[in-house]
Amino acid sequence: xxxxxxxxxxxxxxxxxxxxxxxxxxxxxxxxxxxxxxxxxxxxxxxxxxxxxxxxxxxxxxxxxxxxxxxxxxxxxxxxxxxxxxxxxxxxxxxxxxxxxxxxxxxxxxx
Amino acid sequence: xxxxxxxxxxxxxxxxxxxxxxxxxxxxxxxxxxxxxxxxxxxxxxxxxxxxxxxxxxxxxxxxxxxxxxxxxxxxxxxxxxxxxxxxxxxxxxxxxxxxxxxxxxxxxxxx
Numbered sequence: 001x002x003x004x005x006x007x008x009x010x011x012x013x014x015x016x017x018x019x020x021x022x023x024x025x026x027x028x029x030x031x032x033x034x035x036x037x038x039x040x041x042x043x044x045x046x047x048x049x050x051x052x053x054x055x056x057x058x059x060x061x062x063x064x065x066x067x068x069x070x071x072x073x074x075x076x077x078x079x080x081x082x083x084x085x086x087x088x089x090x091x092x093x094x095x096x097x098x099x100x101x102x103x104x105x106x107x108x109x110x111x
Numbered sequence: 112x113x114x115x116x117x118x119x120x121x122x123x124x125x126x127x128x129x130x131x132x133x134x135x136x137x138x139x140x141x142x143x144x145x146x147x148x149x150x151x152x153x154x155x156x157x158x159x160x161x162x163x164x165x166x167x168x169x170x171x172x173x174x175x176x177x178x179x180x181x182x183x184x185x186x187x188x189x190x191x192x193x194x195x196x197x198x199x200x201x202x203x204x205x206x207x208x209x210x211x212x213x214x215x216x217x218x219x220x221x222x223x
Binding site: 043 | 153214
């Protein structure tokens with residue numbers, strides 16, 4: 001399993017764009033990059049997933065450079081409700097494999 | 112509603128007791144995963160079942176055990192409970208060729 005490294009915490013203000021970068025130097029060819037969001041006392045929620053280049057959905061964008069050794073989750077115009085822990089996971093999904101969650105990034109959005 | 116159902120939502124029990132946590136996966140998902148999250152800690156993987164068979168094991172204590180039944184629901188059994196077992200226990204499920212897990216809302220276990 002590819003090891004991931006992401007900042008422990010980040011602060012932002014409402015309306016700003018937030019970029020959280022995750023390093024995964026030993027990512028394997030078949031690995032996908034997935035981001036989850038977790039609010040206190042709730043289960044993690046899938047945000048976005050990608051393999052390469054850029055992926056965008058209604059919630060976020062995911063930027064993946066050509067070497068795939070890192071990825072950046074971009075949250076546009078955050079609000080107070082985006083305060084949560086964000087986890088970056090790297091793994092192969094085609095067989096329902098177990099995934100390991102790291103420490104995540106605790107994002108605090110201030111008014 | 113994520114489609115993954117966990118019961119009970121809250122459980123308070125005494126040290127030394129045994130409890131059973133239940134998880135019903137999302138319809139069609141064959142894999143079930145159990146995670147433990149202590150206060151302000153990360154998610155610790157405990158165990159995975161796939162279509163009734165144990166698939167992977169993490170840092171699960173010998174006092175803990177799990178199983179997945181033919182209808183694909185799963186139970187996590189915690190015995191000889193200690194104060195340190197107090198935590199949120201999450202169940203997640205995934206399909207065969209899926210792009211992520213779906214988590215339940217968790218069971219908060221308090222051991223007093």
